[in-house]
Amino acid sequence: MLSVCYVYAVFLLVFSLLSFVSSGLFMVLDYSLMLEFELLSLNSVGIIMTVLLDWMSLLFMSFVLFISSMVIYYSEEYMSGDINMSRFIMLVFMFVLSMMLLIISPNLISILLGWDGLGLVSYCLVIYYQNVKSYNAGMITALTNRIGDVALLMAIAWMMNYGSFNYIYYLDCMKNTYEMNIIVVLVMLAAMTKSAQIPFSSWLPAAMAAPTPVSSLVHSSTLVTAGVYLLIRFSAGLTSHMMMVLLFIGTMTMFMAGAGANFEFDLKKIIALSTLSQLGLMLSILALGEYKLALFHLLIHALFKALLFMCAGCMIHNLGNCQDIRNMGSLVEMLPLTCTFFIISNLALCGLPFLSGFYSKDLILEVLSMTYLNVYIYIIFFLSVGLTVCYTFRLLYYVLVGDFNYGVLNMVSDSGLPMLKSMLPLTMSVVFAGSVLMWLMFPTPYFICLPLFMKMMTLMMVLMGIWMGYSLSKFAFYYTNKSLCTLSVSLFMATMWNMPYISSYGVNYYPIASGRVIYNSLDQGWSEYLGSQNIYMKMKYMASYFQFLYNNNLKIFMLLLVMWVLFMILFL
Incomplete structure (x- = not known):
């Protein structure tokens, strides 16, 4: 008898392949299709559901469906002991449907439906394990995303200045009008909350309280990429000032997350901070006007990040839900296949030639080197690439080599067949998808002319990052030296520049303190007397x-x- 997970996975995989083939066809023919369904017409006011099918939406949809099918099949083994398995699968399926609605909508109202669907279902998934940590994480996730939802609602209200809610009609012709500028700023704010840019970054590592298959889906192709995708759609409406703001925020997020991951010991949080860093990279290159490159990196990042989370989930599953990398070590001897997938996805994240991550990251950095920018942007981009390689090799050192620091009584082995089967297609795509997508998306190659030093800069930063990551892991000088200054810097970096404290205690301290005063003086005071x-x-x-x-x-x-x-x- 076929399991529910298997049926759902096959169903999504078939649709993924259909979507990918359609995307290639639409791209070759330079064809777009817009379908309008009139849901209700009242006093000449029509409520119309619009669907936009072009190469971009179909390509992104195929990647989301492919990753979702692998994640659902993976969940069969990972969530096997769960009594609410069917509820979990239905939640994941609703999550994917919300993302589909967001991808194919050129209409702000139907985008809001998908956007809010993502927010609501992500809250249900984050609090899935129903403990105090999950509830707190779910609340900070939901409340931060509400800011973006309100911004989107305000953008819908401003769209009433035009004749329709289909933003795609007005982006070019109304680009420099006051109304369109306000709409794009509000959409930018919404995208920043969903994609966890500074100052809304604290919810992303907190959302790791969700089950690992959900993390794999959320951090690769759905929730966090929704903001980037929306900005790619709105890129025609971005003015130069908005782009400069977005570039600054994106680069700061990229650097902050890369630095923070070097001081973190939770396996899932390191990968979450890695996602945050890559989101900053996508928004930065989008802010330089290269929306195609941002989409290219978005799709490739989705593949290796989903695989990375799946490998991490396999390790956590085998180690009895232990997530601390200090308790791991020598896993390559006990989980050889999982560790092979883990190394491939990590090297793709670093941008090592000729894995898929190399095709997008190297191209982004070379296009950046050709643009006319200040030295701050140039340095922080390459520094962030070095930090990515640094925390990746630190992670590989802690997890794969060294002494096995887990309990003596253990059952660590590559035994979960559905988990391995679902990781294998993703590994193949991580190796080959970069070149295939490059041929597909850039049939006319970029001509890049750089001096030898600038051309080799990426490789130099990768090698320097490898050396730094190995040094930090081997000697761990910032932990052995227990001086107050060193510990303060470690804590400051590990807590993402104190952002979780600012966005939780910083926001609610004064309302709670004033609430106590009001309670004492009014509730227990004058209002009690009068x-x-x-x-x-x-x-x-x-x-x-x-x-x-x-x-x-x-x-x-x-x-x-x-x-x-x-x-x-x-x-x-």
């Missing part, structure tokens, strides 16, 4: 007074009669 308690006491007093009157009504009547008689005698 409000419910006081009214209760007054009513109780009045009720007892009237009860006294009712109990003694004859006496009071007689007393009043006597007083009346006296009054008559005295005054009349």
Whole structure:
């Protein structure tokens, strides 16, 4: 009997292949298809569902469906002990459907449906394990993404200045108008929250509380890439000032995440910070006007990042849910196949020739070197590439070589067949997809003319990163030296420049403190005296007074009669 996971995986894989073939066809023919379905027409106001099918949406959709099919098949083994397996699979399927809706929509209202669908389902998946850590992570994820949702709602309101909510009609012709500038700024804000750019970065490592298959899906092709994809769609509307702001934020995020990953010991958080760094790279190259390159790197990154998370999940699964890399070591002897996949995906992340990551990263850095930019951008780009290689080799050192630091009683082996089967197609695509996509997306190759030093700069930074990563792992001088200054720097970097504290305690400290003051002075003070308690006491007093009157009504009547008689005698 076929399992539910297998059926869903095959279903998504078939659609992925169809979408990929259609994308190639649309690209060769330079063809776009827009379908409009009128859902409701009321007093000449039509609510129309629009679907845009072009090479970009079909290509991205095929990658999302391919990764989703592998992740769902992978979940069969990883989540095998879970009593709510069907609920988990349905949540993942809803997640993928929300992403599909976002990809094929040229209409801001239907984009909001997919956008909010992603936010809601991601919250359900982050709190899946139902413990305090999951609830906190889910709350910070949901609330940060609400900022982007509100920005998108405001953009929809501003679209009412035009005749339709289909932004694709107005991007070029209305580029420099005041209304379009406001809409694009709001979309930029929404994309920054979804793609976890500074200052909204703290939710991304927190979302690691979700099960690993979800992390694999979220951090490769769905939730975090939604913002980048939306900005690629809106790239025609970006002005030079917006691009400069986006470039600065993207480069800062890239550098911050790369530096932070070198001080982290949680396996999943290192890979999450790696995702953050790559998102910064995508937004930076998008801000330089190269939207095709941003999409190219987005697609290739999705493949090796999904594989990286799957390998990490396999290690965590075998090590009894242990995520600390200091407890690992020599796993290459016990998990040879998983570690082979892990090394391939890590080398693709570093951009080593001729794996898929090399084709996009090297091209991005060479195009950057040809552009007319200041030295800050040039240095921080290459420094971030060096840091990527540095934390990657540090991770490989801790996990694959050295002493095995886990418990003596263990069952670590490459035994999970569905997990290995789902990782194999991804590994093949990580090796070959870069060159295939390059032939497909750039039929006319870029002509890059650089001096030898600048041409070799990428390779030099990669080699320097390898040396730094090995040195930091081997000697770990920033942990053995227990000086206050060194520990402060380590903590500052590991906590992403104190961003989680700023976005949690920094935001809620003053409201909670003022709430305590208000509670003491109003709830327990004046409102208690003037409000419910006081009214209760007054009513109780009045009720007892009237009860006294009712109990003694004859006496009071007689007393009043006597007083009346006296009054008559005295005054009349």
